[in-house]
Amino acid sequence: MSIDWVAFTPLSALLGGALIGAAAALLMLFNGRIAGISGLVGRLLSAQTGNGEALLFVLGLLLAPWLYLALAGEISVQVDAGPVALVVAGLLVGFGSRLGSGCTSGHGVCGLSRLSLRSLVATLSFMGAGFAIVFFLRHLLGV
Amino acid sequence: MRGVFAVISGLLFGLGLLISGMANPAKVLGFLDLAGAWDPSLALVMVGAIAVAFVPMQWVQRRGTTLRGEQAQLPSNRQVDRRLVIGSLLFGAGWGVAGFCPGPALVAASALIPQALVFVAAMLLGMWLFGQFDRRVSL
Numbered sequence: 001m002s003i004d005w006v007a008f009t010p011l012s013a014l015l016g017g018a019l020i021g022a023a024a025a026l027l028m029l030f031n032g033r034i035a036g037i038s039g040l041v042g043r044l045l046s047a048q049t050g051n052g053e054a055l056l057f058v059l060g061l062l063l064a065p066w067l068y069l070a071l072a073g074e075i076s077v078q079v080d081a082g083p084v085a086l087v088v089a090g091l092l093v094g095f096g097s098r099l100g101s102g103c104t105s106g107h108g109v110c111g112l113s114r115l116s117l118r119s120l121v122a123t124l125s126f127m128g129a130g131f132a133i134v135f136f137l138r139h140l141l142g143v
Numbered sequence: 144m145r146g147v148f149a150v151i152s153g154l155l156f157g158l159g160l161l162i163s164g165m166a167n168p169a170k171v172l173g174f175l176d177l178a179g180a181w182d183p184s185l186a187l188v189m190v191g192a193i194a195v196a197f198v199p200m201q202w203v204q205r206r207g208t209t210l211r212g213e214q215a216q217l218p219s220n221r222q223v224d225r226r227l228v229i230g231s232l233l234f235g236a237g238w239g240v241a242g243f244c245p246g247p248a249l250v251a252a253s254a255l256i257p258q259a260l261v262f263v264a265a266m267l268l269g270m271w272l273f274g275q276f277d278r279r280v281s282l
Contacts, residue, residue, distance in 0.1 A: 004180035007173055009164060013184040016163020017191025023156035024192065025199035030148040032203065032215030035156060037246040038270070045270050056146045057153035061246065064157020065166075065254035075161060077251045078169035079258040081241040090248075090262040092237025094269020097245060099282070100230025101220070104165075104244045105156070107231070109192045113200035114217070121223050122231040129235025134175040137240070 024110050027057070036106020037061070038097035100126070144211075157250045163188040166250045168242025175239050226282050 024035040031053065040054040065075055081089065097103040100122055102111065107126075111119020137143045164170040165188055173182035203215050238244050243251070243262050251259035 001177055001181050002179075004173060004182045007170070007180070007182040007184070009184045010187050013163050013187035014191040016159045016161070016165065017188035018195045019155050019159030019162060020165075020188065021159075021192035021195030021197075023152045023154075023159060024196045026148060026155065027152040028196075028203050028215065029199050029210050031145050031152075032209040032213055032217075033149075034216070034218065035152060037156075037244075037249065041245060041249070041267075042270055042273075045267065046274065053145055053149045056149040057156075058249065060150040060153025060155075061157040061249055062153075062253040063150075064154050064161060065250050067154065068158055068161045069254070072161075075166075075251075075254050077167050077254065077256045077259065079242070079251075079256065080169060080172075081258065083258075083261060085240050086258055086261045087265040089237040089241035089243065090265025091269040091272070092233050092240070093244060093248075093262075094237075094266035094271075095273045095276075096230045096233030096235070096237060096269075098230070098270050098273035098277075100227050100232075100234055101218070103234060103246075104238075105246055108189060109196060110200065111218075112189075113193050113196040114204055115201075116218070116221075118218075118221060118223055118227055122227055125228050125231035126235030126238060129232045130175045130239035131177050133236045133239030134172060135178055138176055139178050 020105070020109060021113075024105070024113070028110070034106055034110045036102050036110060038094075038103040039101070039106050042098050096126075156246065159192075160247050160250050163191075165244075166247040168247075171238070171242040171244075171247075175242075229282070 027033050027035045043051050043054045107119040107122040160166040174185035209215050248262050252263040
């Protein structure tokens with residue numbers, strides 16, 4: 001392992017992380033809800049009644065890049081995956097996050113902050129799978 | 144009022160994803176590539192998020208109610224089961240293939256990044272497929 005010091009952005013990572021934590025704290029303190037993106041989107045898809053709150057959270061999330069563009073002027077999103085990889089990845093992320101009851105936000109941020117054993121196991125599992133797949137694709141397959 | 148807090152929370156969440164670099168797949172994959180030139184930034188995103196969320200989460204969890212005195216909706220399932228582990232492994236594999244997880248993908252799709260739109264369409268299909276699967280198969 002060698003650390004990529006050029007790409008390392010500790011301050012923006014901590015600041016952005018703090019905002020994510022503040023968003024999760026706000027939703028729990030005032031609404032008593034876990035800020036888990038896959039769970040909130042899943043609730044919208046299941047078309048149950050009383051999902052206004054989930055809809056408004058997602059709306060706020062979708063407004064964020066437009067506010068960010070207005071303030072910062074540019075969004076850096078670099079995607080190297082091709083169309084087939086994007087579809088396979090999307091299917092895995094959608095299906096897997098629902099089966100596992102959460103993703104990076106619900107398990108990784110909210111669950112770990114609640115000291116939930118389930119979320120710790122989930123976080124170690126998805127991080128481990130992520131590390132393994134990237135190793136396989138980049139270093140064994142050479143994609 | 145619940146609606147106002149939900150919008151503000153979603154907005155802050157999205158801004159956090161953008162500022163931290165979580166919404167940039169190249170950055171995410173730089174973090175997941177332990178054997179390459181490793182970018183540790185995203186570990187600090189989680190540190191920052193948990194540092195801020197920890198005390199409020201613990202506080203609500205102990206009280207069981209919100210600041211406004213309503214019942215908090217906390218997950219009741221404590222079972223570490225096959226569904227949790229298999230689901231998380233599948234999710235992590237998908238995360239490693241494209242570098243997108245659900246929140247960042249929605250943010251990038253809203254910014255009309257073409258690849259994010261493709262990913263989000265597939266992700267929503269995957270969530271729908273899970274609903275169909277869950278009705279028929281018990282795992």
